Every structure is written in C-alpha cells, then in structure tokens.
Amino acid sequence: MSKLIFVNLPVTDLTRAIAFYEAVGARLNPQFTDETAACMVFSETIHAMLLTHDKYRMFTAKPIADAHAASGVLICLSAGSRAEVDDTVGRAAAAGGRADPGQTQDYGFMYGRSFEDPDGHHWEVMWMDMEAARKAMEKA
Incomplete structure (x- = not known):
C-alpha cells in the first residue's frame, strides 16, 4: 500500500478554506468532513485536513501559530x-x-x-x- 500524507492546517473560516482549496484544484472528501474539519484531496496520496481552531487544539497543547506572522x-x-x-x-x-x-x-x-x-x-x-x-x- 502506498503511504498517504495528510497535512493538517488550522483555519479560521472552514467554509472559506474549503472554497479556496477547491478553487486551486483539490476536491472535498465528504467522508472525512464535518462542521469542524474538511478533507481536501490533491491526489490519491496527498490530502489537506482543514481544521477549525477548536478541532486543531485537540491534537496539540501548543499555541496555534499565526501563519501570516511566522512560517512553520x-x-x-x-x-x-x-x-x-x-x-x-x-x-x-x-x-x-x-x-x-x-x-x-x-x-x-x-x-x-x-x-x-x-x-x-x-x-x-x-x-x-x-x-x-x-x-x-x-x-x-
């Protein structure tokens, strides 16, 4: 089986983020999407998980970086x-x-x-x- 990559990104507006990633060519996978997260598929092996800040905080105790101000x-x-x-x-x-x-x-x-x-x-x-x-x- 091929390895998959899931890039998890905190987003401030999930609806806006979904529309943005659809515009650049990713497709929404509704199987892994709800009101707190969306799975955007770039290819069979590359996915971006868009997570609301509340959802993202469930996976880390660290503060969420402001990607406008710092690069991570x-x-x-x-x-x-x-x-x-x-x-x-x-x-x-x-x-x-x-x-x-x-x-x-x-x-x-x-x-x-x-x-x-x-x-x-x-x-x-x-x-x-x-x-x-x-x-x-x-x-x-």
Whole structure:
C-alpha cells in the first residue's frame, strides 16, 4: 500500500478554506468532513485536513501559530508544466489567496511559484523537466 500524507492546517473560516482549496484544484472528501474539519484531496496520496481552531487544539497543547506572522512549514506540490504552475497560482490569487509571497524560481529545467491561502499557509507549486535536471546534475 502506498503511504498517504495528510497535512493538517488550522483555519479560521472552514467554509472559506474549503472554497479556496477547491478553487486551486483539490476536491472535498465528504467522508472525512464535518462542521469542524474538511478533507481536501490533491491526489490519491496527498490530502489537506482543514481544521477549525477548536478541532486543531485537540491534537496539540501548543499555541496555534499565526501563519501570516511566522512560517512553520512550506508545503510544495508538483505540477505537470510551467503553465500549470502559473494557472494554480492564478487560481489561488483569484480565490482570495496571496500570489508569490516567495520569489519565483526559474532555472530553465525547474520552475516554481508560490501562494498563501487566506490563513497565511505557504504553498509552493513546482514543475521540473526531469531529463533536463538529470543532464544539469551530470554537468555539475
């Protein structure tokens, strides 16, 4: 069985967060969704669990960080093309996120941009031409 990853994110407005993540391409899994949490599926192996602050506090005694003020994690998703990177960041901005909180990375064989969701969680979207990357590494 493949391992799954569940990224748990505290959100201040669950309805807004669901709409945002649907806009950037995730789909809602109603089986693991209620009024305190929502499971957003990016792929067969990658899921984001959006948790209200009360729900999130059930899993940790630590204070919930304000992701607008401090960085605790950078989450990166792969994309199939440069255009998909741009499209995803554009959809994030249109849905109420912040486009490009980090610098655009363009190395020819690798291209990446980023966005923040409405709660300040930082996501990167990267495309890489694996064959060109392999050749670049051989030269180095």
